Amino acid sequence: MNERPAGLWPSPEREAAFHAWAQGLRQPAGLAWETLAPASADASFRRYLRVQGEGGSSFIVMDAPPALEDVRPFVHVAGLAQAAGLHVPRVLAADEGQGFLLLDDLGRELYIDALRDPARADALMRDALQALLRWQQGVPASTLPAFDEAVLREELALFPEWCVQREFGITWTARQQQAWQQLCDRLVASALAQPVVAVHRDWMPRNLMACPGRNPGLLDFQDAAAGPLTYDLASLLRDAFLSWDEAQELDWAVRWWQQARGTGLLGEAFEADFGEFWRALEWMGLQRHLRIMGIFCRLKQRDGKPRYTEDLPRFFGYATRVALRYAPLKPLLALLEPMSGQAVGRGFTF
Incomplete structure (x- = not known):
């Protein structure tokens, strides 16, 4: 195997471990390891490298140091999603102990880039909505870890620690802390009242690939869990890096809801009332956004x-x-205003 340029690997030990694994691979044949190059990285400690194969094919190497990442959930969920008919990378070779995987390459065009073309956006999003429904129907939630009250509260706790205190240097008073806890209680109760399905947890345009004829390709599903029905739809419609106007959000949400009716996913309350479903989705999205603000600041x-x-x-x-729209969430406005710099007023519609 030819040596790669300095800087491709974080340490000589990691590079040696990779070479020892890669040299033992016999399939797929024709991998040109000298072409190995960075493909992408994410907010975790995982890295992705692309290697060329025969006939213009290419493959992805996941490099997940075992002291920091565990590839076994990725392998497990990939199998579940593939069995459900979803377009996910096949795991072609794995060294779970060392944290190396060889995967199919789903291409180079992320949904987040493709969606910036107005002529393509609606069709791409409809494909993503249909795939989400297939995921929720086909991936058995019982095989996944529970996205339960403890996890929901742990995620919410990231916001006051890393965003409020560390990023903005704000210390809440006892009254503000009480208001925050009451808000958390409401968001958690809303989430736990929802039907439980398989939740990807990051069903967003940065983790979806534009794959003509097989939209979307799914990535970054190793944290999948059994949790609230609206979580992934909220992730898709109110993305961390790409926003839509509310009329468009509602249009796509109604389309998903109409397709989901009669499948048994919605439960009695959501089946009968889109307004109640939309409220739950907005509250779920708020929980997620508070968590992400904490993560981004961390x-x-x-x-x-x-x-x-x-x-x-x-x-x-x-x-x-969201806090302006729902009276029970009003206490959040006063907590956000010193950080957001927004002059918020009264304006409840529910």
Whole structure:
């Protein structure tokens, strides 16, 4: 195997471990390891490398240091999703102990890039909605970890620690802390009242691939769990990096809801009332956005990745809009305003 340029691997030990694994692979034949090059990275400690094969084919190597990442959930969920007829990378070779996987390459065009073309956006989103329904119907939630109350509260706790305290240097009073806990209680109760399905947890345009004829390709599903029905739809419609006007969000949400009726997924309350479904989706989205604000600030403050906080204004906008709409969420407005810089007023519609 030819040596790669310096800097491709984080350490000589990691590079040696990879070479020892790669040299033992016999299938697929014709892998040109000298072409190995970075493909992408994410907010975790996983990295992705692309290697060329025979006939113009290419493959992806996942590099997940076992002390920091566990590839076994990825392998498990990939099998479940493939069995459900979803377009996911096949795991062609694996060394779970060392944290190396060889995967199909689903291409180079992310949904988030393709969606910026107005002529393609609606068809792409409809494909994503249909695939989401297939995921929720076909991936058995019983085989996944529980996305339960403890996890929901742990995620919400990221916001006051990393966004409020670390990023903005704000210390809440006892009254503000009480208001926050009451808000968390309401969001958690709403989430736990929903039907339980398989939840991808990051069903968003950065983790979907534009694959003509097989839209979308799914990535980054290793954190899948059994959790609230609306979580993934909220992730898709109110993305961390791409926003739509509310009329468009509602149009796509109604389309998904209409397709889901009669499948047994919705439960009695959501089956009968889109308004109740939409309220639950908005509250679920708020829980998720508060969590992501905490994560983005942690990436900056702890991990030295400041670029993620550039999107904080989008999240303050999402959160303010939802808190303005629902009277039980009113206490959040006063907590957000010192950070968001937005002058918020009264404006409840429910």
